[in-house]
Amino acid sequence: xxxxxxxxxxxxxxxxxxxxxxxxxxxxxxxxxxxxxxxxxxxxxxxxxxxxxxxxxxxxxxxxxxxxxxxxxxxxxxxxxxxxxxxxxxxxxxxxxxxxxxxxxxxxxxxxxxxxxxxxxxxxxxxxxxxxxxxxxxxxxxxxxxxxxxxxxxxxxxxxxxxxxxxxxxxxxxxxxxxxxxxxxxxxxxxxxxxxxxxxxxxxxxxxxxxxxxxxxxxxxxxxxxxxxxxxxxxxxxxxxxxxxxxxxxxxxxxxxxxxxxxxxxxxxxxxxxxxxxxxxxxxxxxxxxxxxxxxxxxxxxxxxxxxxxxxxxxxxxxxxxxxxxxxxxxxxxxxxxxxxxxxxxxxxxxxxxxxxxxxxxxxxxxxxxxxxxxxxxxxxxxxxxxxxxxxxxxxxx
Amino acid sequence: xxxxxxxxxxxxxxxxxxxxxxxxxxxxxxxxxxxxxxxxxxxxxxxxxxxxxxxxxxxxxxxxxxxxxxxxxxxxxxxxxxxxxxxxxxxxxxxxxxxxxxxxxxxxxxxxxxxxxxxxxxxxxxxxxxxxxxxxxxxxxxxxxxxxxxxxxxxxxxxxxxxxxxxxxxxxxxxxxxxxxxxxxxxxxxxxxxxxxxxxxxxxxxxxxxxxxxxxxxxxxxxxxxxxxxxxxxxxxxxxxxxxxxxxxxxxxxxxxxxxxxxxxxxxxxxxxxxxxxxxxxxxxxxxxxxxxxxxxxxxxxxxxxxxxxxxxxxxxxxxxxxxxxxxxxxxxxxxxxxxxxxxxxxxxxxxxxxxxxxxxxxxxxxxxxxxxxxxxxxxxxxxxxxxxxxxxxxxxx
Numbered sequence: 017x018x019x020x021x022x023x024x025x026x027x028x029x030x031x032x033x034x035x036x037x038x039x040x041x042x043x044x045x046x047x048x049x050x051x052x053x054x055x056x057x058x059x060x061x062x063x064x065x066x067x068x069x070x071x072x073x074x075x076x077x078x079x080x081x082x083x084x085x086x087x088x089x090x091x092x093x094x095x096x097x098x099x100x101x102x103x104x105x106x107x108x109x110x111x112x113x114x115x116x117x118x119x120x121x122x123x124x125x126x127x128x129x130x131x132x133x134x135x136x137x138x139x140x141x142x143x144x145x146x147x148x149x150x151x152x153x154x155x156x157x158x159x160x161x162x163x164x165x166x167x168x169x170x171x172x173x174x175x176x177x178x179x180x181x182x183x184x185x186x187x188x189x190x191x192x193x194x195x196x197x198x199x200x201x202x203x204x205x206x207x208x209x210x211x212x213x214x215x216x217x218x219x220x221x222x223x224x225x226x227x228x229x230x231x232x233x234x235x236x237x238x239x240x241x242x243x244x245x246x247x248x249x250x251x252x253x254x255x256x257x258x259x260x261x262x263x264x265x266x267x268x269x270x271x272x273x274x275x276x277x278x279x280x281x282x283x284x285x286x287x288x289x290x291x292x293x294x295x296x297x298x299x300x301x302x303x304x305x306x307x308x309x310x311x312x313x314x315x316x317x318x319x320x321x322x323x324x325x326x327x328x329x330x331x332x333x334x335x336x337x338x339x340x341x342x343x344x345x346x347x348x349x350x351x352x353x354x355x356x357x358x359x360x361x362x363x364x365x366x367x368x369x370x371x372x373x374x375x376x377x378x379x380x381x382x383x384x385x386x387x388x389x390x391x392x393x394x395x396x397x398x399x400x401x402x403x404x405x406x407x408x409x410x411x412x413x414x
Numbered sequence: 415x416x417x418x419x420x421x422x423x424x425x426x427x428x429x430x431x432x433x434x435x436x437x438x439x440x441x442x443x444x445x446x447x448x449x450x451x452x453x454x455x456x457x458x459x460x461x462x463x464x465x466x467x468x469x470x471x472x473x474x475x476x477x478x479x480x481x482x483x484x485x486x487x488x489x490x491x492x493x494x495x496x497x498x499x500x501x502x503x504x505x506x507x508x509x510x511x512x513x514x515x516x517x518x519x520x521x522x523x524x525x526x527x528x529x530x531x532x533x534x535x536x537x538x539x540x541x542x543x544x545x546x547x548x549x550x551x552x553x554x555x556x557x558x559x560x561x562x563x564x565x566x567x568x569x570x571x572x573x574x575x576x577x578x579x580x581x582x583x584x585x586x587x588x589x590x591x592x593x594x595x596x597x598x599x600x601x602x603x604x605x606x607x608x609x610x611x612x613x614x615x616x617x618x619x620x621x622x623x624x625x626x627x628x629x630x631x632x633x634x635x636x637x638x639x640x641x642x643x644x645x646x647x648x649x650x651x652x653x654x655x656x657x658x659x660x661x662x663x664x665x666x667x668x669x670x671x672x673x674x675x676x677x678x679x680x681x682x683x684x685x686x687x688x689x690x691x692x693x694x695x696x697x698x699x700x701x702x703x704x705x706x707x708x709x710x711x712x713x714x715x716x717x718x719x720x721x722x723x724x725x726x727x728x729x730x731x732x733x734x735x736x737x738x739x740x741x742x743x744x745x746x747x748x749x750x751x752x753x754x755x756x757x758x759x760x761x762x763x764x765x766x767x768x769x770x771x772x773x774x775x776x777x778x779x780x781x782x783x784x785x786x787x788x789x790x791x792x793x794x795x796x797x798x799x800x801x802x803x804x805x806x807x808x809x810x811x812x
Contacts, residue, residue, distance in 0.1 A: 195630065196627055196629075196630045197627065197629075197630030197631060197632070198630075198631070198632070198635055199632070214629065216629070218676055218677075227786075228782070229594050229595065229758070229759060229784060229785060230663065230665040230667055230688060230690075231594075231595075231612065231614070231663065231690050231757075231758035231759040231760065232593065232594040232595030232596075232757075232758040232759050232782070232784075233595060233596070233663070233758075233782065234595070234596070234597070234660070234661065234663065235662075235663055235664075237596055237782070240665075242647075242666050242667070242669060243647070243666075245644075246643075246644045246647045246648060247648075249640075249641070249644045250644060250645075250648050262632070263632065264633075265628065265629065265631070265632065265633055266633075267628040267638075267676070267677075267678075267679055268640050268641075269628055269640070269671075269674070269675055269676045269677065269678050269679065269680055270671065270674045270675055270676050271640060271669055271671045271674065272674075273667075273668065273669045276667070276668045276669070276670075277667055277668055277686075278616055278665070278667045278668050278686035278688050279616075279665075279667065279688065280665075280667050281665055281667065282666075282667055288675075288676035290628060290676050290677065292628075292629050359629075359630075360627070360629035360630040360631075361627060361629040361630050362629065384626070384630070384631065384635070386627065386630075387627060
């Protein structure tokens, strides 16, 4: 039988590794001392639970049950300033369910804590390399903000590292996670069963006009890169009307103006353009609109336009069978208090889907806050999440 | 008699101090080795011309004729990447006219090259302090971008520095300068007689919304600081219609978004808002509109709004008598090829106007380009400028 108290106690113990001293905040980025200590503690818990412990070459920690098994888990590394739940929740829920399965001689359940989901090296590194999306050789050249390479960083866990884990031993993967958004909290729901992980498009756009004196250049003769950016932004929102869905999002989150001085008409701007949606068709349609609007604005404002490379992550639909088990378990454990929803955030499940059927469930984030010390979820909701996950596993393995 | 060849030759000699190696570009910022060498060369030319040379405590170089005299000049320091003319033109034209006055025993003309007009220390430092607008104690704490104080920098010229020059010996000041804008070049005119130096208002505005995950935060729940800035910018242009004049300018030249990452909804933006006009009333009306639009947008977008301190430089009307001498000289030397116009750029004359009547004349900037290595003016136009200035001086002193 799963033990909610033991589950909550383990979550709080894990929080002690890298506890920030601010609320329930955690500072446990990938390969930091706190992260490695947390992983060593996790390995011990896995071993005590009767699982076979293995660390793969990139530092992901595995607790393996007899094959074939279901795989549950997430990640225990945090953002540079993160919360106590994020990926930790999915790992500890997995540990509790796998442990009780061992104790009860139930169907085998394996556990994983992927390394660097939070992207110290730019991507969900551990699951990206394990799933074969990116080669280890390529990943080894990824740099963090301080210029440390992934290759150097993983030396910190070289004394623990063994071989790769064969994905063919797993029948499917379920990841429990906090929502990191406001929908469940706002609706008063306890459980979200994920339909899709949205696809992401991300690129840099550069508009080059003419740098000039902000006193002597008349308005009608300016080629002001900021004005062009502002026009692009306004026009884009209008052009998206009737195309986007309620859950579609787009963001200009990074703006670098040149030379960025109050007395100079800015001659150049480079900005990020990111959009997310669960439909590949809609992502492509938005791409077309973005490029058309940018070209129109560039022409009207006398700008030279450059598009950078586009990062594309395809939407991932959750597996029907796994998802069905979750919806049934949700209705049993939280009747009328759950909903189906897309995941706007990227997760390890995106990569794992390359190798096996995947599904996800969410619990509410209070105020929609995550990636911050303030991140939290009512402990009663955490327990319902554990119960739904355990129930779904039972439905899938009985 | 003024000697155009000697004038052009001196201009080219001055260019050799800090010649950038790119076209006629110059790298001669205030108190650099090149700037001090150029000032020492200028002191020698002044002495040879029969003027009494004096360097004041802030490094401005004076060539004094018998009092009372007219004062001509500008500055010989350049932007970090500047052109060969900018302030240098006005100083060398002044030198040629003062020299020929000494040779011809004409009415006395004095010369000045103010220090740090280009604002290494944030303002037109030399003339600002000399005119009493800012005290030396205050200016001594100004820092350049590398954190060097004005006090430290002027030690580089301490071996040359003497006492302050008494402004009461001058009957008026005329500054010749390149236009630094496109009007004369576009119209095919040779001379601009300045009516006013426009006033400037400059402040920082901060909009604080809510930093959030760019995947999980729905569009309708965002408090996106960039979206608020873009809305402010669009709305402001509309609100200015019917208020601004053709020569009015406004600029958002600096934008700092926080945290400036593609996957994060920006929670905060600080941006510069600068506007210029020759009417104090219009500057105030624009100020009111800016604050109102910012408040409206902040309210609608759920932003906290903060206005920084406002830098205010009042418009300066040129002296009627000096200006009249320039228009008569312009019509004589460039009949039908001159115009009256405001100066959109700030000049040393703004500060000197605190102490005496001032006037300015412009020659064309090819393509309107300045503060760049490409800055240039046809040498024939430079000579016409010299002749107009000399003629105006003659009209004022005969």
